[in-house]
Amino acid sequence: MFKDICINNKSCELMKSVNRPKYGSRTILTDSCWEYVALFLKRQSISGASDALFYWEQAHSFYLASQELPDNARPLTSYYCILNAAKALLRYKGVDDSRLKNHGISSVRDDTNKTNIKEACTSIKGAGVLPELSRYYGHNIVTGHYTMAELLYNIPCVHRAYCITFSKPEIFVPISKPVFVKKDNSKEAWIKFEVSGRYANAKALKNLPSKFERDLGVDDKYVIRMKKRFNWDIHKSIEERKKALNKYHEKTRGYLFYIFGETKLWYIKKEVSGNDNLANMPSTVLIFAVFHWISELVRYNPKLFSKYMKSKQNWLLHEFINNALDQFVDEVGCEITGEDIMCTGYRK
Numbered sequence: 526m527f528k529d530i531c532i533n534n535k536s537c538e539l540m541k542s543v544n545r546p547k548y549g550s551r552t553i554l555t556d557s558c559w560e561y562v563a564l565f566l567k568r569q570s571i572s573g574a575s576d577a578l579f580y581w582e583q584a585h586s587f588y589l590a591s592q593e594l595p596d597n598a599r600p601l602t603s604y605y606c607i608l609n610a611a612k613a614l615l616r617y618k619g620v621d622d623s624r625l626k627n628h629g630i631s632s633v634r635d636d637t638n639k640t641n642i643k644e645a646c647t648s649i650k651g652a653g654v655l656p657e658l659s660r661y662y663g664h665n666i667v668t669g670h671y672t673m674a675e676l677l678y679n680i681p682c683v684h685r686a687y688c689i690t691f692s693k694p695e696i697f698v699p700i701s702k703p704v705f706v707k708k709d710n711s712k713e714a715w716i717k718f719e720v721s722g723r724y725a726n727a728k729a730l731k732n733l734p735s736k737f738e739r740d741l742g743v744d745d746k747y748v749i750r751m752k753k754r755f756n757w758d759i760h761k762s763i764e765e766r767k768k769a770l771n772k773y774h775e776k777t778r779g780y781l782f783y784i785f786g787e788t789k790l791w792y793i794k795k796e797v798s799g800n801d802n803l804a805n806m807p808s809t810v811l812i813f814a815v816f817h818w819i820s821e822l823v824r825y826n827p828k829l830f831s832k833y834m835k836s837k838q839n840w841l842l843h844e845f846i847n848n849a850l851d852q853f854v855d856e857v858g859c860e861i862t863g864e865d866i867m868c869t870g871y872r873k
Contacts, residue, residue, distance in 0.1 A: 527706040530714060530757055530770070537770065539703035539716065539791065541859040541866075543662055543778045543807065544618075548770055549763075553866045558858040559585045565862050566617065577617035577861070584609035588854065596846050597823060597830060603850045604820035607813055610857045611658050617861055620657055629653025630814055632821040633670060638829050640836040642673035647818045655813055661860075662807045663779070671803075673818055676811050677845065679803045681782045681792055682852045686844040690837060696800075697792040698724050698733070700749070703781065705770065707757045714757035716777050717750040718791070732795040734780050749793070751777055779805045785848075785855040787868065809856050812849045819846065 529536040532549030540546035555561040563585070566578040587606035591599050612625050630653070633646040649655060651668045659666040677687050684697050703718040717740060723729065725747035730739075733749070740748040755773040757766060784790040796804060803811070819842070822830045833842060858866050 526709050527717075528709065530705045530707050532763065532767070537705040539705075539718075539778070539781060540774070540864075541783060541789070541856065542863050544775060544860065545771060545863050546774060547863040548767055548774075550864050553862070553864050554869045555866060556869050558854060558866050559588070561866060562858045562861055566613075569617070571617075573616040573619055576622060577613040580609045580613035580616060581861075584613060584854075588850070591850065596834065596843060597827065599846055600816060600819040600823045603846070604816040606850065607816050607853050608654060610854060611654050611809070611813060614857050614860055615654070615657055615661060618661060620661070624652070624657055625654050627653035628817065629655035629657065630817050632818060632825075634821075634825070638826075638832070640829070640832045640838065642677065642833075642838055642841075645673045645818065646670045647673070647676075647814055649814065655810065655817075658813060659806070659810050662810070663775070664806060664810070666806065666810060667802045671814065673815060675800075675803060676815050677841065679794075679800070679806060680808055680811050680815070680845075680849065682784045682808070682848050683841060683845045686841045690841045696732075696795040696797055697782065698730065698795065700781070700791050700793055703791050705757075705773075712756040712758045713754050714773075715751050715754050716773075717748050718793075720747045720749055732797060733793060734796055736780065737793070779807075782808060785852045789865070789867075807856075809853055812853045815845060816849065816853075 531537065535549065537548050540548065553561060563578060563581055566574055566581060584606045587602045587609065591602040591606060594602060608628065615625060616622065627650070629650045631648045631650065633648050635645065648670050649666055649668055656666060677683055678693065681697050684695065687693065688695050698720060700718040700720055703716060705714060705716050707714040720730065730749070736752055737749050738752055740750045753776065755769055757769065780793060782792045782794060784792070794805065819830070822833070833839065855866065
């Protein structure tokens with residue numbers, strides 16, 4: 526049998542931050558992620574913190590402007606909010622400002638005025654903010670052209686809208702209770718989570734990443750666990766154990782995604798053919814790329830954007846414009862602080 530790993534009498538449930546999460550810390554309950562992160566940055570004395578604070582506060586100004594604008598103007602300010610929030614994260618994490626001079630992405634303009642996101646493309650470069658953001662998460666996004674369809678399909682917070690719009694199968698499987706556990710009377714530890722409802726069967730989970738398996742030792746629930754283990758040695762200091770946990774977390778977290786909301790909604794992503802370049806790409810990288818495309822459309826071809834918003838894709842684009850920005854801000858805020866930040870009044 527096994528039991529939850531605990532730090533400070535708190536079970537180590539999976540945290541939002543991909544890099545250096547602060548396991549054992551309490552969930553931050555706040556009315557404003559923006560204010561909490563700004564105050565956090567003001568307390569830091571490391572190189573890059575002052576730049577990060579400047580970029581974060583400017584991103585907040587763009588965010589506030591976005592809240593007052595309709596869909597046909599909001600993407601422009603939303604994109605600059607995202608650009609500056611990304612710069613805040615990267616500067617705080619030590620990426621030199623000289624590597625953030627370019628956006629790292631450019632539009633592929635189409636003069637046909639077709640409203641088909643399966644043909645609308647963007648071009649990702651090898652240097653600039655977007656590729657640096659990708660590298661921060663341990664990825665080297667392949668340079669070249671990407672369609673809006675393949676980018677949107679891989680973003681959890683609009684995945685359902687995409688699948689309904691184009692009648693595509695879902696590749697994100699909802700999971701619950703992702704927690705790190707330790708085998709009784711052993712150092713052996715791993716992450717496990719539960720799958721329920723229509724997903725709790727071998728057919729629905731056929732294409733899960735090969736690094737995961739069902740725990741056949743649990744009969745009353747459909748439990749999935751990672752095959753790879755790590756050592757949780759109670760005879761070592763808590764700091765040494767946290768380092769081991771963080772190292773394992775970073776390997777695990779790349780396969781698991783969350784949707785921002787009143788509670789943490791976690792998902793594991795299936796592996797499907799033809800999706801290799803974006804298989805475990807973080808949501809923030811993809812949201813950045815799509816918002817760049819939409820902002821360019823709104824700025825340089827507003828009539829075509831208007832056509833999109835009268836097409837069968839209008840609901841999908843509306844959902845993206847209204848939900849993806851908050852998703853991005855939440856993820857970046859948690860990466861900067863290493864803490865789980867939740868809206869006041871909500872506890873998991």
